[in-house]
Amino acid sequence: DQQVKQNSPSLSVQEGRISILNCDYTNSMFDYFLWYKKYPAEGPTFLISISSIKDKNEDGRFTVFLNKSAKHLSLHIVPSQPGDSAVYFCAASGGYNFNKFYFGSGTKLNVKP
Amino acid sequence: ETGVTQTPRHLVMGMTNKKSLKCEQHLGHNAMYWYKQSAKKPLELMFVYSLEERVENNSVPSRFSPECPNSSHLFLHLHTLQPEDSALYLCASSQSSGTPGDGYTFGSGTRLTVV
Numbered sequence: 001d002q003q004v005k006q007n008s009p010s011l012s013v014q015e016g017r018i019s020i021l022n023c024d025y026t027n028s029m030f031d032y033f034l035w036y037k038k039y040p041a042e043g044p045t046f047l048i049s050i051s052s053i054k055d056k057n058e059d060g061r062f063t064v065f066l067n068k069s070a071k072h073l074s075l076h077i078v079p080s081q082p083g084d085s086a087v088y089f090c091a092a093s094g095g096y097n098f099n100k101f102y103f104g105s106g107t108k109l110n111v112k113p
Numbered sequence: 114e115t116g117v118t119q120t121p122r123h124l125v126m127g128m129t130n131k132k133s134l135k136c137e138q139h140l141g142h143n144a145m146y147w148y149k150q151s152a153k154k155p156l157e158l159m160f161v162y163s164l165e166e167r168v169e170n171n172s173v174p175s176r177f178s179p180e181c182p183n184s185s186h187l188f189l190h191l192h193t194l195q196p197e198d199s200a201l202y203l204c205a206s207s208q209s210s211g212t213p214g215d216g217y218t219f220g221s222g223t224r225l226t227v228v
Contacts, residue, residue, distance in 0.1 A: 002155060009153060034216045043117070043203055043219030044156075089156065091216060100169070101216060103148075103156035 003027045004092050006104035013111050019077040021107050023090035026071065030094035034101070035064060035075050038087045047088070048075070080111045115139050119204050119220035127228055128194060134223045136187040136204030144209040145187040146217065147179060150201040162187060163209050194227045201225075 005024045013019045023033075031052035036044035050057040050064045050073065057064050063076045077084055087108045091101040117138045126132050138145065147159040161169035162181040176198075178190040187204055201224050205217035 004155065036216070036219075041122075041221065043119075043205075043221045044217075045219070046216055049216065093216075100158065100161065102158075105153060105155045 002105075003030075004090060004102045004104040006088075006090060006107050008107050009105070010108040010110070013080045013109065015082055015111055015113050016079045019075075019080045019084065019109055019111065021075040021077075021088050021090075021109065023073045023075075023104055024071060025073075025092050025102075027092070027094065027102075028071070030092040030102075032093045033064070033066060033073050034091045035062075036089045036091060036103075038089065038106070044089055052094075077109075080109075082111050082113050085109055085111045117204055117206055117218050117220035119202075119223050121223060122221065123224045123226075125226045125228060126191065126194065128196070130194075131190070131192040133191065134189040134202055134204075134225075136189075136220055138185055138187075138204075138206040138218070138220075140206055140208075140218060142206035142208045142218070143184050144207045145181060145184075146205040146207075147187065147189050148203040148205060148219075150203060150222070156203065160189075191225075194225075196227050199225055199227045 034049040035047040037047045038044040048059050048062050066073045087106040089106045091103045093101045120135045144163045149157045158171050159173045160179040176193050180188040201222045203222045204220040207217045
C-alpha cells in the first residue's frame, strides 16, 4: 500500500522554464513533507520541506505548495537549469512517528539546454 | 570524513555468499536507517535504529540482518540472497528529536548485484 505517490516517472523541461513536480499522499495523518534530489551514484539530498500549518514554502528557485484538502503537494523550480536534472523524491511523515518518512517512487527531471 | 559514508560502493555476490554493508555517520545523529531502492519503486524502509536499539523491522526477510554496535555505525549482513535482492541500499541518519527537521541525511548507497 503506497502512501506517497509520484505518478509522473519523468518530466522534460526547457532551460529557463518552470518545472512542476507533483506528489499525492493518502494518509491524512501526514503533517510534514520534504523533497529530496538525487543525482546518479549519489544518495538523495534534502531540498526543501513544508509543514501542514503552511501552504507554501519558498527557497530561492524552489517553492513547495501544499494542498491539504486534496492531499497533494508540488515542487516548482523557476527558472529551471540543466544542473537541476536529477530524480526528485517527495517524502511524508506524521503522527507520533515523525522520524519515519514514506517516499514516493521519484520523478526524473531532464532540463534541456 | 563528514556526513554519512557507505562502503562498499558496489558489490557483486553469489547467492551462497555472505557479505556485509557498512555505514558510518559523522553527524552526531542518534537514529540510523536502512532503505532499499529498486528501479521505479519507492524507497523501501527496511530497518530503523534509534539510540542503538532496533525500533522497526519492516517485514524484511531474515537473509538481511542489521547490526548497530553504536550510534555512529550501522551494518547490514547479507546471506543467501536472491537475484531480486539486487538494488541500491541506502543508509541514512537523523536526529531523533521533537521535530522532523531536515529529515534524513543519506549516504551514497551500495549498489548490490546478486548473481
